[in-house]
Amino acid sequence: MLQSIDGMDEQALGEALRSAGYIGDAGLVTTLWFTRALDRPLLLEGDAGVGKTALAGAVAVALGRRLVRLQCYEGLDLQQAAYEWNYARQLLAIRLHERPQAQSDHPMERDLTGRDLFAREFLLERPLLAALTSEVPVVLLIDEVDRADEAFEAYLLEMLADWQITIPELGTVRARHVPLVILTSNGTRELSDPLRRRCLYYYVDYPTLEREITIVRATIPDAAAQLIEDAVAFVQRLRREDLQKKPGIAETLDWVRALHKLELRALPEDPQSILRTLGCLLKTRDDRFQITAEHLAGLCGTRRTGVVAARA
Numbered sequence: 001m002l003q004s005i006d007g008m009d010e011q012a013l014g015e016a017l018r019s020a021g022y023i024g025d026a027g028l029v030t031t032l033w034f035t036r037a038l039d040r041p042l043l044l045e046g047d048a049g050v051g052k053t054a055l056a057g058a059v060a061v062a063l064g065r066r067l068v069r070l071q072c073y074e075g076l077d078l079q080q081a082a083y084e085w086n087y088a089r090q091l092l093a094i095r096l097h098e099r100p101q102a103q104s105d106h107p108m109e110r111d112l113t114g115r116d117l118f119a120r121e122f123l124l125e126r127p128l129l130a131a132l133t134s135e136v137p138v139v140l141l142i143d144e145v146d147r148a149d150e151a152f153e154a155y156l157l158e159m160l161a162d163w164q165i166t167i168p169e170l171g172t173v174r175a176r177h178v179p180l181v182i183l184t185s186n187g188t189r190e191l192s193d194p195l196r197r198r199c200l201y202y203y204v205d206y207p208t209l210e211r212e213i214t215i216v217r218a219t220i221p222d223a224a225a226q227l228i229e230d231a232v233a234f235v236q237r238l239r240r241e242d243l244q245k246k247p248g249i250a251e252t253l254d255w256v257r258a259l260h261k262l263e264l265r266a267l268p269e270d271p272q273s274i275l276r277t278l279g280c281l282l283k284t285r286d287d288r289f290q291i292t293a294e295h296l297a298g299l300c301g302t303r304r305t306g307v308v309a310a311r312a
Contacts, residue, residue, distance in 0.1 A: 008033075013062070022051070022058030023215050031202045032059065041160050041181035043196065046204035049248015052184040055204075056141035059180065066134070068179070069141045070127040072148040078155065082128040082165055089122055116169075129165055129173065137177040145195075146185040153195055160198045207249065209236055215249060216256050223260040230267035231256050234274075237299050238281065241291070247281040255280040271296035 008016060014029040024032075032055075035042040044052040060067035070081055078084070125133060131140040145153065159165055163175040183199060185191060207215060212232045216223070232252060239246045247255075258280050259267070268274055271293045282288045 016062035017055075017058050018218075020058040020061035021219065022055055022062075023211060023218060024051075024055065025207075025211065028055075028202055028204065031200055035182075035200055036180055038200070039163075039178050041183055041199045043183045043185065043191075043199035043201050044204050045185045045187060045201070047206070047246060047248065048186050049246075049250050050204045050206055051249050052182075052204050053141065053143055054249075056139055056143075056182045056184075059182070060139040063139065063180070065180070066136070066138045067141060068127050068131045068134075068138050069143060072142065072144045072146075072152075074147055074149065076148045076152050078126075080126060081152065082126050082155075083167060084124050084126065085169075086122045086124050093122075123167075123170070128159060131179040131181075132159070132163065132165060132173060132175040134179070135176060138179050140179040140181045142181065142183045144186060144188075145183045146187060146189040146191060150192065153192055157194055157198065160195070206239060206246070209233065212236070212249065212252065216253060219253055220256055220260060223256055224265040226266045227259055227264055228256060231259060234267060234299065235281065238291075243282070243287045243290070244284045245282075245287060247283075251281045251283070267300075269300070271300055274300065 010030055010033045013033050014024070014026070017024055017029065032042060034040070044055065046052055056069070057067055059065075123129075127140070131138050142156070145156075160181065163178050164172050166172050206212075209232060212235075213228055216228050216232055217225070220228070235247055235252045235255070255277065258277055262277075274296055275291075275293050278288065278291060282291060
């Protein structure tokens with residue numbers, strides 16, 4: 001079998017991710033392996049909370065690389081994402097050079113004559129440029145790219161296609177090492193076709209019952225097995241409700257941790273007891289008030305056959 005990601009084949013990559021705390025399905029592991037084999041970025045789409053961002057952290061741990069993260073938001077521009085000039089240092093260099101003394105030991109003053117104020121030493125590297133200029137390969141996470149403006153998305157095209165960034169004052173800066181790039185999107189805005197064409201793609205869905213139980217067991221090994229099975233089956237049923245924000249894996253983990261702190265060995269039979277803990281799962285006012293004690297009684301009524309129901 002071909003090997004690409006730091007000498008790992010697909011099976012070794014999956015095992016390394018599992019050791020780093022991330023249990024992904026086979027399709028995701030294969031697509032991730034292709035990203036390095038082909039030197040292509042990976043675009044992950046899916047609802048919030050399904051583990052897209054966590055994958056980048058796990059990949060960094062599994063490969064022993066530094067994680068460089070760019071958190072996208074509306075109005076993000078090059079100064080925050082790629083680079084900016086250190087204007088304070090440039091101004092200081094100019095003022096030192098203009099001092100009346102003929103000689104100085106200050107390095108800025110000694111050689112400013114004939115030197116470009118837009119030299120590399122005055123450049124502040126932000127995540128995109130830092131990932132390209134790193135002396136060792138890194139994992140670059142461009143998180144929630146759908147929150148950024150289309151203009152910024154267009155700027156990414158050069159980097160993702162040619163692994164370079166053009167700085168007007170300096171020229172083209174090419175990557176020392178091609179970073180392993182993971183972009184995530186929650187689907188708040190449709191991404192452009194040019195960006196999609198430059199990326200490999202994988203849709204990250206909510207995990208199956210069995211995989212979510214495995215994730216929770218690996219993350220919270222001290223929790224009772226029956227509690228984990230009951231809680232995960234309940235969350236799987238809860239996701240089928242008409243909620244504004246369905247609980248993700250992170251919410252499941254928070255809830256099981258909370259129930260474990262209460263020293264529970266299984267999910268309580270009393271809906272009121274469960275209702276008091278739903279702040280770990282439901283994160284909007286409408287969702288919280290939609291799930292009443294009576295509603296919970298219906299959800300809990302399938303507890304004895306919860307595993308079967310969640311698999312249906």
